[in-house]
Amino acid sequence: DWPQLVAQRQTTDQRQLPTLRGRFHDLVMMDTLCAATVVRRCPTVVYQVEQSGQGTTVIVGEQRLTVPALLAPALARFFQDQPFVVGELPGLLTPAKKVELVRQFVRAGFLTIERS
Numbered sequence: 001d002w003p004q005l006v007a008q009r010q011t012t013d014q015r016q017l018p019t020l021r022g023r024f025h026d027l028v029m030m031d032t033l034c035a036a037t038v039v040r041r042c043p044t045v046v047y048q049v050e051q052s053g054q055g056t057t058v059i060v061g062e063q064r065l066t067v068p069a070l071l072a073p074a075l076a077r078f079f080q081d082q083p084f085v086v087g088e089l090p091g092l093l094t095p096a097k098k099v100e101l102v103r104q105f106v107r108a109g110f111l112t113i114e115r116s
Contacts, residue, residue, distance in 0.1 A: 025113065026106050032116040033103055035087030035095040041078060042112040060108045067101070074098070078105060083114045 048059040055068040073090040105111040
């Protein structure tokens with residue numbers, strides 16, 4: 001019966017609508033990033049880490065994000081699998097500087113926004 005097939009298809013289509021996730025979601029939500037935002041390492045990110053006497057460089061694609069050794073406690077949190085609140089990053093950074101640091105890593109695709 002044609003009307004029943006159309007109704008079934010519409011219901012199926014609505015259940016299969018993609019959610020706003022991934023890089024596009026993060027870029028759209030970038031302006032709402034604040035100290036209360038929950039982020040986590042993107043589970044699919046491919047990266048390399050280089051250590052030097054001056055700090056740590058995280059390489060994501062063609063982007064190089066260098067973090068001074070002073071910020072090692074905050075950076076260590078980025079590598080864990082669990083989500084975290086931006087404002088709760090360890091270290092001596094102000095809340096605004098924590099947001100700035102996280103924003104760089106979200107923009108590079110290393111971190112993803114869970115809740116803003």
